[in-house]
Amino acid sequence: MKKIENIDQIFKLLRQELTKYQLPRISQEKWKEVNRTPFTTLVSCILSLRTKDDVTDKAAESLLKYHDSPDKILNLSEDEIASLIYPVGFYRTKSKKIKEISKIILDKYDGRVPEDFDELLTLPGVGRKTANIVMVYGHNKEGYLPIDTHCHRIPNRLGWIKTKKPEQTEASLKEILPKDYWNEFNSLFVLFGQKICVPISPLCSKCPIENYCKKIGVKNHR
């Protein structure tokens, strides 16, 4: 099986460059105001879907600061949750899902977020990205690769893989990316995608790994 060339050097250069910036909140070891647990990780991830990071962070803080467990969430009405998380995208749908998930976790799992990937996928509104994030950042498990839009776009630009969907990216990367890098991959590539290899017109002139990039599909860059 083909492996990615110069992977050690690429990760080293990315780490060096990205120390200037703050890691995305979901991958920070400690959170301000909110206790970081598998449950708060799960709810934060649901809030983040189709929502900007700064809006997600404020919503997560206002909901989870005083309601950081399924039983506390169930003390709130859907309207109360919606008003605490507003203006995250789809705040009414998310409010409903967060209540449903809290009830299932309390009734079926004794209040604890399942540590099994396939069980996580059975929760309403939980897809592969969220389940992977809960495994990596909530349960601190190894062997999982959360793929968001940045983690999907950048390996395709670099020429590592040729995939159309994040699920294909997850499977392809698992074949060519050495396992030692799986845990770090998401936080590093999300930050890199937010700051340098942005979706439109990436900052290639400031990119520490330009020499290793095939720039597949990149029409304009700065």
Ligand code: SF4
């Ligand atoms: S050279 Fe440009 S396209 Fe390639 S990884 Fe760097 S910023 Fe992204």
